[in-house]
Amino acid sequence: MTNKIGAKQWYLENFKIFESKLNGESESSFHKVRHGALRKLQELEFPTVKNEEWKYTNVKPVLNQNFTPAANLKFKTDNSILKQEYLFEGFDHHLIVFVNGLFNPELSNIGRLPQGVIVDNLKSTIKNRPELVEKFLHRSKIITAFDALNALYAYDGLFIFIPEGKALVKPIHVMYINGDNETNVLSQPKNTIIAESNSQVSVITNYVGTGSKNYFSNIVTEVFTDANAVVDLYKIQNEKTDSFHIERTEIHQKKESVFSHFNISFGGALIRNDINSTLDDEFCECNFNGLYLANDKQHVDNHTFVDHATPNCLSNELYKGILDDESHGVFNGKILVRKDAQKTNAYQSNKTVLMSKKATIDTKPQLEIYADDVKCSHGATVGHLDDTAFFYIRSRGVPSSIAKSMLIRAFVSDVIEKVKIESLKEKLNHMIFEHLNREEI
Amino acid sequence: MLSIKELKAQVEGKDILKGLNLEVKAGEVHAIMGPNGSGKSTLANVLAGNEGYEVTGGEVIFENKNLLEMDPEDRAREGLFLAFQYPIEIPGISNSTFLKTAINEIRKYKGLPEIAAKEFLVLMREKAKILGMDDNLISRSVNTGFSGGEKKRNEIFQLLMLNPKLAILDETDSGLDIDALRIVSNGVNEFRSRDNSVIVVTHYQRLLDYIVPDFVHVLYKGKIIKSGGKELALELEEKGYDWVKNSELTAASV
Numbered sequence: 001m002t003n004k005i006g007a008k009q010w011y012l013e014n015f016k017i018f019e020s021k022l023n024g025e026s027e028s029s030f031h032k033v034r035h036g037a038l039r040k041l042q043e044l045e046f047p048t049v050k051n052e053e054w055k056y057t058n059v060k061p062v063l064n065q066n067f068t069p070a071a072n073l074k075f076k077t078d079n080s081i082l083k084q085e086y087l088f089e090g091f092d093h094h095l096i097v098f099v100n101g102l103f104n105p106e107l108s109n110i111g112r113l114p115q116g117v118i119v120d121n122l123k124s125t126i127k128n129r130p131e132l133v134e135k136f137l138h139r140s141k142i143i144t145a146f147d148a149l150n151a152l153y154a155y156d157g158l159f160i161f162i163p164e165g166k167a168l169v170k171p172i173h174v175m176y177i178n179g180d181n182e183t184n185v186l187s188q189p190k191n192t193i194i195a196e197s198n199s200q201v202s203v204i205t206n207y208v209g210t211g212s213k214n215y216f217s218n219i220v221t222e223v224f225t226d227a228n229a230v231v232d233l234y235k236i237q238n239e240k241t242d243s244f245h246i247e248r249t250e251i252h253q254k255k256e257s258v259f260s261h262f263n264i265s266f267g268g269a270l271i272r273n274d275i276n277s278t279l280d281d282e283f284c285e286c287n288f289n290g291l292y293l294a295n296d297k298q299h300v301d302n303h304t305f306v307d308h309a310t311p312n313c314l315s316n317e318l319y320k321g322i323l324d325d326e327s328h329g330v331f332n333g334k335i336l337v338r339k340d341a342q343k344t345n346a347y348q349s350n351k352t353v354l355m356s357k358k359a360t361i362d363t364k365p366q367l368e369i370y371a372d373d374v375k376c377s378h379g380a381t382v383g384h385l386d387d388t389a390f391f392y393i394r395s396r397g398v399p400s401s402i403a404k405s406m407l408i409r410a411f412v413s414d415v416i417e418k419v420k421i422e423s424l425k426e427k428l429n430h431m432i433f434e435h436l437n438r439e440e441i
Numbered sequence: 442m443l444s445i446k447e448l449k450a451q452v453e454g455k456d457i458l459k460g461l462n463l464e465v466k467a468g469e470v471h472a473i474m475g476p477n478g479s480g481k482s483t484l485a486n487v488l489a490g491n492e493g494y495e496v497t498g499g500e501v502i503f504e505n506k507n508l509l510e511m512d513p514e515d516r517a518r519e520g521l522f523l524a525f526q527y528p529i530e531i532p533g534i535s536n537s538t539f540l541k542t543a544i545n546e547i548r549k550y551k552g553l554p555e556i557a558a559k560e561f562l563v564l565m566r567e568k569a570k571i572l573g574m575d576d577n578l579i580s581r582s583v584n585t586g587f588s589g590g591e592k593k594r595n596e597i598f599q600l601l602m603l604n605p606k607l608a609i610l611d612e613t614d615s616g617l618d619i620d621a622l623r624i625v626s627n628g629v630n631e632f633r634s635r636d637n638s639v640i641v642v643t644h645y646q647r648l649l650d651y652i653v654p655d656f657v658h659v660l661y662k663g664k665i666i667k668s669g670g671k672e673l674a675l676e677l678e679e680k681g682y683d684w685v686k687n688s689e690l691t692a693a694s695v
């Protein structure tokens with residue numbers, strides 16, 4: 001369906017339908033958030049390339065189509081939608097499944113949870129734990145029109161709460177299956193992960209696509225890591241090749257917390273990630289790891305921002321990409337070290353390998369340092385697979401196709417090595433070769 | 442086994458090899474010596490098929506085949522092996538995966554079935570033992586985080602695992618202490634046989650105490666300017682390269 005009325009108008013008008021379907025839920029205090037977002041969306045315009053933050057990413061293709069908010073639709077889904085190959089195997093986990101951003105209890109297998117731990121969907125949390133929703137979800141930042149859009153139709157999504165001192169041993173495996181055969185869907189999970197002080201949790205989010213129609217995933221994820229909490233968040237994005245995927249991830253870190261993010265990007269036609277961490281308290285550690293693998297005409301844009309607001313924190317960022325065919329990558333890594341943030345250690349590295357003459361990357365490290373006693377480094381390289389290493393491997397009798405695969409594996413290895421779940425490493429290596437159409441090694 | 446005639450090669454437009462001749466027969470060990478920058482590594486790389494070097498003239502026949510027409514992987518499969526002066530690190534690929542892949546590709550080329558897992562393991566253990574390498578080194582990524590000496594040792598380990606016909610060792614002795622030198626030489630001598638040949642590239646005589654060559658050649662400015670028996674290496678050690686350079690220049694000017 002092409003857009004006859006503007007995107008903004010379309011989404012504002014559909015809100016009436018959405019609201020009428022909410023029934024009792026529109027009485028909840030959370031509905032105020034949506035009305036706040038409604039005013040915001042009326043005010044804001046969707047970004048254009050004239051906007052510095054969106055200079056290299058033209059979202060016109062996303063706005064030229066009318067996507068119908070999933071909550072306004074009735075889907076006929078059967079259980080075969082969850083394919084075995086989507087699931088990560090080799091380790092025990094709690095499985096929670098969302099179809100077009102809506103919780104699917106039949107496909108989920110959350111299993112037993114320790115006392116007080118919540119692994120649930122937003123919709124029922126609004127009903128069951130309104131005080132948590134009030135405390136954590138009512139203040140979400142709305143920066144772009146996409147954020148406003150997410151909040152406007154905020155209806156369902158992941159909700160994780162780990163109470164003080166609890167460690168969830170098994171990772172939480174979150175499957176998002178998007179797309180449909182009849183409608184161009186707007187899938188908008190609103191995800192919240194709350195780790196109270198001294199708690200620990202590992203979350204794997206996995207986005208996949210299905211159906212014949214293309215769709216738009218517009219996601220907002222917020223992570224609250226309280227004092228001494230350890231949170232690992234793996235994002236493995238493997239949407240359908242003609243779909244659009246935009247996510248804002250906001251991380252709030254308190255004293256001595258450790259947050260590690262893995263942003264692994266495979267699928268989608270246009271992908272934009274905004275990942276922002278605010279180090280609100282001393283001795284925080286923030287690790288941003290990223291891999292972007294793209295081919296055909298894929299466009300992958302990663303914007304990261306680490307805000308060193310307090311002294312004695314450490315941030316470590318490693319983003320690597322392999323771009324083939326006519327794909328286009330964007331990396332914008334901002335580090336802000338505020339005046340009071342003495343003894344900051346902030347490291348950033350971005351490396352891209354271009355596998356074809358037509359693949360391109362725009363990379364921009366952005367360091368703003370206002371404190372004087374800091375250790376910061378950053379570097380960005382763009383290149384090709386190493387010729388000497390390529391020759392070395394072939395000189396052992398290995399054909400060039402496999403030699404290339406070995407070099408690909410070598411290139412991504414320092415990011416993969418940081419993955420803490422052993423069987424996930426192998427799976428990711430496999431997905432990399434599959435996505436780049438390379439022989440597996 | 443190997444016949445090099447009037448070989449000329451360039452690197453980045455600069456003439457490096459300027460008409461080099463060499464004959465290596467099965468079972469022979471040839472040492473190529475020469476000062477830094479004389480073209481020793483260039484010769485080794487040209488023979489192994491490094492595309493960064495451009496052959497501008499001459500011919501190389503290896504086991505009755507035109508070597509210069511072959512891709513590097515085919516040269517290896519035909520039985521040529523180069524131990525690199527600067528071995529490459531390949532993080533994320535274990536030594537065993539690397540070698541198993543190489544062995545099976547070579548076997549496939551020869552129409553042989555893949556090596557059985559057990560046989561491979563036994564072979565690895567046996568060859569590692571010769572070189573005094575522990576199992577941990579084998580499961581680690583290729584050369585990643587290895588010391589200079591460990592890398593050189595690993596090259597000879599690969600040599601023994603792949604068991605080619607001709608081994609070219611490019612400065613395998615550099616960066617080795619005396620114990621490591623002995624072990625590595627021992628590995629090379631293990632490889633020596635009636636059917637196998639070795640070209641030892643070095644600029645010190647030291648290595649040749651352990652790997653005793655049948656012939657010694659002096660490479661200077663892209664040409665072999667003197668050849669002789671193993672005594673030549675000792676003479677070079679004693680008198681320095683200037684001695685050959687000068688005597689050769691005099692000879693040439695006559």
Ligand SMILES: Nc1ncnc2c1ncn2[C@@H]1O[C@H](COP(=O)(O)OP(=O)(O)O)[C@@H](O)[C@H]1O
Nearest residue numbers: 452453457475476477478479480481482483484
């Ligand atoms: N990759 C390269 N790029 C430019 N010059 C090179 C390269 N490799 C070798 N050379 C030059 O070729 C000449 C011969 O080098 P090399 O074969 O490495 O000598 P050797 O191994 O005898 O020390 C030197 O002058 C060196 O500077």
Ligand SMILES: [Mg+2]
Nearest residue numbers: 481482526612
């Ligand atoms: Mg050399």
